[in-house]
Amino acid sequence: MPNGLNEVQFKAARLSDQVRDALKKGIEEGTFKVGDMLPTVEMIAAHFRVSKVTVREALRGLEGEDLIKTKRGASGGIYVTQPTLDRVRDSVLHAWNFGGLSPAELTEFRQFTEPGIAELAAMRRTDEDIEALRANLDYCEKAIKDEGRIELSKHLEFHRLLANACHNRLISSFMEAVTKVHEEIFQQLPLNLEVGIEDLEYNKEFIECLVHRDKDRIRKLMRTHFDIFKKDFEGITDTNKRQGRADPGEVKKIIQ
DSSP states (O other), rough: OOOOOOOOOOOOOOOHHHHHHHHHHHHHTSSSSSSBBBBOOHHHHHHTTTOOHHHHHHHHHHHTTEEEEEETTTEEEEEEOOOHHHHHHHHHHHHHTTOOOHHHHHHHHHHHHHHHHHHHHHHHEEEHHHHHHHHHHHHHHHHHHHOOOOOOOHHHHHHHHHTTTTTTTHHHHHHHHHHHHHHHHHSSSOHHHHHHHHHHHHHHHHHHHHHOOOOOOHHHHHHHHHHHHHHHHHHHHHHHTTOOOOOOGGGHHHHH
16 A cells, blocks of 8 residues: 555544535525525534534534625524625636736736627617716726826726626626736836727727627727737836836736
8 A cells, every 4th residue: 555545534524514514505405595594503503413613613614605694683693695706706816816827818818708798798788887888988088188197997997897788797707806907917017198098999989889789890899909908918018028127927926
């Protein structure tokens, strides 16, 4: 037998894990529905014949999975919640901060996904979506014309608003994450006004496509926009290298 295997022992799941899994199964199968209050810690402990400490540990696990929430006060208790997509967003941010996701990979992801997002937005957008995008455009134009500056977070917000116009929570969650990472990257890089002005010209055309629900044109425009964006990104990177500045791949180290 290979060295060390005789020290490896199979261990049954901890009691708290067993309790957590049983409660989780009840939630998944609809025994406990969103908004329902779970039995008290004492009742759960008595039912499974375990300690209250074990139950609390199991409940912490369910809360960490965004399946329950503990409320305090007169109406307090343990309630089943509607899971959110925050974990999807957070996984992308963690991949950037800790998992070695590179700026090039992130840019490539957006290059191939955002044309499809724009097309779907053209089909699903509402008047309120267009109003929000126009307000964003006006704000960014004013910042450039009146103050001579690029409001980076607002330029990236345009893409989040465009994603929101798809009315798909998964798309919105992913776009929130990737634009947040790109904001961190570009805050460390020199951006000239010409890049901002060019970006706004594309945004104007995107809005016109949305108004007319021209899904084919907006898809082509977004593809062209990202081809240019990628070249600009690579150009900034090359300039930084020639001038001895940190390139985007090193930004994580700077931020951290």
